[in-house]
Amino acid sequence: MYDEPLLFESGSPGRRAVSLPGDDLPPDVALPAIEPELAQPALEGLPELSELEVVRHFTRLSQWNFSIASNFYPLGSCTMKYNPIVNEWAARLAGHQSVHPMWPDQLAQGALALMFELEQMLAEVSGMDAVTLTPAAGAQGEFVGIKMVRAYHEHGGNPRKTVLIPASAHGTNPASSVLCGYRCVEVPVGRDGLMHVADVEARLDGDVAAVMVTNPNTLGLFERDIRRIADAVHARGALVYIDGANMNALCGVTRPGDVGADVLHINLHKTFSTPHGGGGPGAGPVCVKKTLAPFLPVPRVVRTSNGFQLSEDAPLSIGRVRTFHGNFGMLVRAYTYMLGLGGDGIARMTERAVLNANYLRKKLEPLLTIAQREPCLHECVFTDQGLADTGVKTMDVAKRLLDFGFHAPTIYFPLVVSGAMMIEPTETESRETLDAFVAAIERIVAEARKDPELLKTAPHTTRVRRLDETRAARRPVLRWRPAAAPAEAAASGAETSTSSAET
């Protein structure tokens, strides 16, 4: 393996990849009068490369990633399922890419129809009444959802003060609540990994605005008390927020809206297969019951006798949360996926996700320590407890898995499990792949006993070895900077650009 320098360490002054269209204007078109101090762009340091250099750079970089397209990626809570190629095709249709968000509605009827139908499908899957597709990701969905909770209570005269959140919740839940001006109160998780109605009730007072429940929760367990919790919450005038990031485990089986949810967000980049992009863009639609519909953010897609329209006529709306209406490109992908799967296919997706998780769990149980004996849904959580005597930790198992061509599970999350390994295979993986993964774990467990050092120094076959993350945080280097003297910079650039072989 050879190195690839930074963009800024390559190239040559004056080199350029792109040629621009000839200026077809009369030469006497004057540039506008502008204060000279305002028109001094600082472009120095930007890469100066040929097209081939850019292509080669990013082609090489791409190969240094694990990805669903190249590797089993059982990252718990992230639902790393196959991202269909036909969805990419759909998102790139000229009719989808070129449509401008500020055009008059009648010029974008296809896009609005797509959004309207997608909202309807999500409402059906979740059992809710109305949907906004605007939020950019799950966290923004939470912000929008809790904001609506607040607007609802404010409309009722009192915004209330707190949101109840279980200890096993994703970090975005408390962060989003705080962003809406709430204080978070933690609800403990039972020995069985579940939230119990008594624990909720004990914290329910007139100040509670909502309880946020992730269902199935981050241990992959269905919150069986959900209906009773919802009843208790509703009885105190509070609302039930469901974090639906794990909807992949529920579709066609149960609907949050039928079981007490007032508001819920769905991650299209998990359940509905839009590619995660190495960290987004995603889309986090929020679904609500009728009572909350007036508070949905603007704009809303509405159907009128004149076709579909974007409406901002919503006096109780929490307002606007983005420049435009949402990550339309991701909505196209999710729509294509749902249309392709159909109602039956969506239910089959869930069944097989759960089948795969249970199969993996069953086969891994003799090898690792399961965090919870409860039956799991789409994912299962193991710990490194059984390896304690070897000194091998979850981190080491995770790193060693990379050597076998498998991405690691989500590790050290949820926080309520010490040394957690959260494994979510998804429905698109084959039995053979699951078996190969089990075989790798089996070998790793054996290695832990025989040669723990091998694991503690893993990975061994990846492009870089274990990284010094402490150093990254202690002495943050967050961008490239030209070396002090230009002469030196050129020299060191040339050095780095020389490929070097590891033998």
Next chain:
Amino acid sequence: MYDEPLLFESGSPGRRAVSLPGDDLPPDVALPAIEPELAQPALEGLPELSELEVVRHFTRLSQWNFSIASNFYPLGSCTMKYNPIVNEWAARLAGHQSVHPMWPDQLAQGALALMFELEQMLAEVSGMDAVTLTPAAGAQGEFVGIKMVRAYHEHGGNPRKTVLIPASAHGTNPASSVLCGYRCVEVPVGRDGLMHVADVEARLDGDVAAVMVTNPNTLGLFERDIRRIADAVHARGALVYIDGANMNALCGVTRPGDVGADVLHINLHKTFSTPHGGGGPGAGPVCVKKTLAPFLPVPRVVRTSNGFQLSEDAPLSIGRVRTFHGNFGMLVRAYTYMLGLGGDGIARMTERAVLNANYLRKKLEPLLTIAQREPCLHECVFTDQGLADTGVKTMDVAKRLLDFGFHAPTIYFPLVVSGAMMIEPTETESRETLDAFVAAIERIVAEARKDPELLKTAPHTTRVRRLDETRAARRPVLRWRPAAAPAEAAASGAETSTSSAET
């Protein structure tokens, strides 16, 4: 690095990636009466995979290739220049992909116009009068060209018997000549690597149909005697065939047609940047002088007052050589390339290809043994002579280069140079890349002296190590076959599909 089983070793019976459109026909549509013995397709053994399995399989395989997109690829005679992405875009336009070769001409005017204009540009670059775009590759271009030579002589009453070919020629030259019923007579190459008029004249008799000259030749040298050779050949009523696979060295500088060529082929997959595809498809247009135009293969693209037409009205034509008119998809790419570069750009391409080759040559001369002192054009040939005392051979240098992320040069060709390393950088590589390549050679030469074993066992960092090519030829295994007993096959398949880590 982990293994990827063969398609046939993966999957599971009954698994399928693709769902087909519903049959929208009335159920009573009967299948035709066919003899049952004729309708028993043998599909057993075909892969049964999910879409994700197929995607992952080919994504992984792709990463095991070196390619222009990821590596410097100085494979001599192959002109591995950058293949522009915009050309790929152009070839995939629906208007290009969907047009059927048997449609009436008036429905394909865009395609015909493109072909017509491409022929004109190639004629201008080569200095010839007429062009056929039909041949699928250089070798088929040679076949067509020599076939026309024969048709020309036959038309004159005597097909003649031999074709003169220099010893440095590419293997396709003699093979193509034989295919046209000619015997090949080798012309020796001078000490200076060039073909000399005296050597040609010595072999010129009334039986010679043509002389095939590669110019610049496979040593990267311009055949300076070309005009005198052509005159001598013409004086004996024979024709001059130019193998234009190396046209990248000549465009805008000199034109074969101005210097005596009667017929020449051009490899669009070299000079005009269509991607080589791991072994094609290419395109090998043949350009001819007026005298040979009547013999061009059919169909011809002609311009009429009614637009462009495909004409088969050519009584002297050598006939048809393919199912349809040519590798249109490749023609679109070459056309896009030439249109993008323009006349100046095409000349600049040649100048810089020659500049790069001379620069590399100059910097490598102190390290390796140059095969010829003559000034080179687009490529240069070195030998392993200087390493004789180390026992290191051209093959070892080539294999070791792979460890540095560089593709090897063309080796052991041309045959007239022992231990040849034929290096063609092309114009799209940067000085920094050439310098890095030189640095690698420098290190390899040092290694040869210090640790020759390191080279003889190279490569060390590639997916597989040096392959046993002798075994492949002695005991040919040219396809996968199911293992004897089905039970065994399944077991061994599973084994191979288990990823295994190398530590």
Next chain:
Amino acid sequence: MDYTPHTEADIQAMLAEIGVARVADLFAHLPEDVRLGRGLDIAPGLSEPDLRARLAALASRNRAELLSFVGAGAYAHFVPSAVDALASRSEFATAYTPYQPEVSQGTLQAIFEFQTITSILLGTELANASMYDGASAAAEAVLMALRLKAARGRDDRGGKVVVARSLHPNVRQTIATYLSSMDGVRLVEAGYDPGGRVQLDDAAAGNGDSAGEVACVVVGYPNFFGVVEDLRAVSAWAQAHGALLVTVTLEPLALGWLTPPGALGADIAVGEGQGLGLAPSFGGPGVGLFGTRESFLRAMPGRVVGETVDADGKRGFCLTLSTREQHIRREKATSNICTNHSLCALAFTVCVSLLGPNGLRDLARLNVRKLRYAAAQLAGAGLGERFSGPTFNECVLRGADVPARWERLVRRGIVAGLPLGRWYPELEDAVLVCVTDQHRRADIDRLATEWRSAGTA
């Protein structure tokens, strides 16, 4: 479509391994009363050919072929073919957030490069790994300014936020939404002058107001009217009031012509990257740019990638400083953002790499000149510039009967800009026209001709 690989035999074998008889048994522990008990009311699935036909039909109902002069926060520029070819490589597109750096160096190095390019263009000491979009980045910048102000201990989280009326209305609305639950924070709008630039005076600071001191002032750069704010003056005003300057650049290409906001005093410079490398795509996804000072690092929202070394001392990259983030700090995080817009950041990075400094400058100048030409032609059609300030590729034009003429043009297949009356009643007679490198001279001439004839129709 069915993307699951399970054959009937697979399912049976797996169920046997698990020890249950049917797939339904895997859900047996769900209480009876939470089960749906019926199929989803969603049409049956489609095969790929049928699916493609459906999507193509839907897409064709968007009038992508029209001649459009709308910018207003989403810009159609030349995007080299290589951008999508590279950014869409499946190893980039189908990876998760790079939690395992050893097998994510591709994404990580690309983000590090994005952070560098973004800080160069914004003129800031550093930049994060991306935000959702321009408006949410602006809102997060305001929250950050409020946090910084609180940290300086001047008053708790309260304070005033001065927002220019010349800032994109959607950005103003987004900021308002994000601030609406914050106690003691007041949004104040500052008007614009005849140049189309923000008018900052004592009134703007809401002096004497009980909400306390000004935390920050937020302006567009260029602003919604296409006008280049004089950041020197804005910055001086902000300093004088002890406030931070937040700039919002929704047209990133303008940074090929303009002095970077960071160099003119912006404390937090945010923006939208869509214009460089991404299609308008009905408004998303784009990518939020976020740059600021090194000294503000720990208050910054969002992910960052940092350089480090591996066990062999070899350079590598990893996510870092996550103690600011929700997954570590939970309710104390600087933001709730988790998934950001990484792949769009990659497209932006590829695009800028292809353009380089010269391409960026030339493309920017081409835009400036196209607008100048258009303004001259449209003057001939009775449309005059409403503001005197310098503009990039958008300007506000007014004239007689503008809304009605604009409607007529739409019917003729031209979206001749964005009528402004909806957001600015005082600009009822005005339209915001955007002219870019994508418009040929003939397109502009046609626009002028049609405006003229629409007036007489």
Next chain:
Amino acid sequence: MDYTPHTEADIQAMLAEIGVARVADLFAHLPEDVRLGRGLDIAPGLSEPDLRARLAALASRNRAELLSFVGAGAYAHFVPSAVDALASRSEFATAYTPYQPEVSQGTLQAIFEFQTITSILLGTELANASMYDGASAAAEAVLMALRLKAARGRDDRGGKVVVARSLHPNVRQTIATYLSSMDGVRLVEAGYDPGGRVQLDDAAAGNGDSAGEVACVVVGYPNFFGVVEDLRAVSAWAQAHGALLVTVTLEPLALGWLTPPGALGADIAVGEGQGLGLAPSFGGPGVGLFGTRESFLRAMPGRVVGETVDADGKRGFCLTLSTREQHIRREKATSNICTNHSLCALAFTVCVSLLGPNGLRDLARLNVRKLRYAAAQLAGAGLGERFSGPTFNECVLRGADVPARWERLVRRGIVAGLPLGRWYPELEDAVLVCVTDQHRRADIDRLATEWRSAGTA
């Protein structure tokens, strides 16, 4: 466009290193009288946006949107989106022929898989790494048959080649071109029977002819009329005459319905792979399929990839048996082919992998049924089947006034098949109609309606 990376400084530094003053000096050794001495008469280059505009305009002059029922050797079938997405990956597309196997295992393993799939579908013991297309593969098959006959020592390279008149005319012409310089070889055409199948009798063998024995007989499978030849009978005839049987399958999808030619006695089975994974693209590139018996291996043209092991004993693949090939054997090679159609072979391999045996079978059956439905509808429009033999997705229909009605349909935007008079004067009243999975029932109904109304018009 300018894809060269050279800055002025680069050029100067490089020239200095070389030791010349100007780039022109690098050509100084070229004789004066060979220099062009002027610029090329080719228009100046275009920028990418202008280039894209030009190509899009040109492409739009092809009437890709028409309803077409033309097959005749190029077939538009459903191609899963994944095919191009994978086959176009730049590591595949921009690699050369895999001369360095250690860094070409991707291409090599894929070709090995292609060879396997091809031999399964053709029912042959082995297959090569690809040929240019169906016709040139057929011509090479005939040359190989002649070589094998010569090797059997029965008579030198001469002999007769019997070609069915029901074989695609372009394939017949190509064979003729390839054979025309061969001494002592005579092409004999065998007619067709009322079933549309080849009629092989003693006359076909050209008995008593001086050209000697029959080297091979070549038939289409299905043939040009869409009819499935009875290969059992053809094979028996070939064996009786000591000839080899060469089959040519231009519609690869038919192999999802038909018994593989190799299983019915074909000694060399060739074909065109375009229909599985590639667009018609005005006739190319497709991919030539070439399969034969193991015992004929050393006479086979073209490249092959073989399995082997590396220095560690690990499985790997490499080009092998190249002693048959031009770069080793030069004039004694089995063929002059060098570059073949590797990337198209990859697309074919990906497509078949996605379809799998069941998909292939179902897609093939869908084609058979669509044609049957169309034939029934067209019978109602006065078009009757000319031949009685079983057909796959094409058949010959005849009726009153066919050429004129066909012309009228073209003007109405329907290419209603291929009129056959040009190649078969006796079929002047007939048209070859191809119906595939791409035609919806409504398309077929429209075709029938239009044929009917074109008759009365």
